[in-house]
Amino acid sequence: MKTIDVRHGVMKNVADFERSRIHAWAVRFLVVSGVLAASFISVFILIIRRLLEQRTLDIFELFVQDPEIIREFWSDVLEIFLDELPAHLLFISAGIAVILAGMFLLTARKRLIMKKKLSQLDKYV
C-alpha cells in the first residue's frame, strides 16, 4: 500500500481555522473592552463635569491660600468632597472598572494560548 501523509494538508487547514478563529475572537474582545473603556471614560467625564458645576473643587483652593489649613481642616474638606461626589455615577464607573478588570483576568489564559498558537501558525502556511 502506498504511504500516506496528510500532515501538510491537515495542518494547513488547522492553521487557517485558527487564524480566522483567533481573529474573530480578538475583534470581539477589542470591541467589548473598547465599549467598556469608553463607557468608563464617559462616566468619569460626567463626574468631573458634575463636580465643576457644583464648584466642589473650589474647596481645595483653601489649601492653596493657607497651608496651615491643611492640618486643621483636611478631614472636613474630605468629608464635603465625598458628600458632593455623585454616588450613583461612582458606582457605575466602579462597576464598569470591575467588569473590565474581570474580563482581562478571566481571558488571561485564553489570550496566552492564542498568543502561543499565533507564534506557530507561520510554520503551516
Add this chain to the structure above:
Amino acid sequence: MSTQSDKELVLSVQSGDLHAFEVLVERYQYGLHVFAVRYVHDADAASDIVQDTFITLYRVIDTVDTAKKLSTFLFEIAKNKAISYLRTRKKLVPLTEAEDISAETSFIEEYLREDVIARVRKAVSELPEKYERVVTLYYFRELSYEEIADKLSVPINTVRTHLKRAKDRLKTMLPYEND
C-alpha cells in the same frame, strides 16, 4: 516519533501546542487510512476521509474527554465520514451489511486490537534475542516458566529475570499503549 501518550498530546493541543496535533496526525494517519479503505474501497477517497477526520477532531479537541481512549473516538469519526461518503456516492449497502450494523462497534474494537497487537509484535521483535525468545514463548506460545527453562536449558530464575527486563523495555518502547 514522540513517546508522549495520546492523553498528554491532547492536553498539549488544548494548551495551544499545534505541533502536538501534528504528532497525533502522524501517529494515526496510516491506521485510519487502512480502516477507511476497507469501507470505501478507494485510496484517494480514503485519504480525504482521513484528512477530514483529523480536521473534525481538531475542531472539537477542546471538548475531548482525555479519560477516554482517543483512538476509539478517532475511528468513530472516520467511520461516520466513510458512511457519509458512501451515501453521497449513492452506493447501496447490501442487506447483509446493513444487518451487521450491531457489529460495527466490535469491528472498530477488533481493528484497534489488531493494530495494537501488530505494534506489540514489532516492539518484541526489536528486543535483544534472549528477551525476545522468552517473551515469545511465555506470551505467544503460553508456556510456563518451567517449560521455557527446560526448552532453553537455563535456570527458572533466569527466565523470570529475562521476562521482567523484557517487560520493562517494552513499557518504554510502547508508552502510549499504557493509556
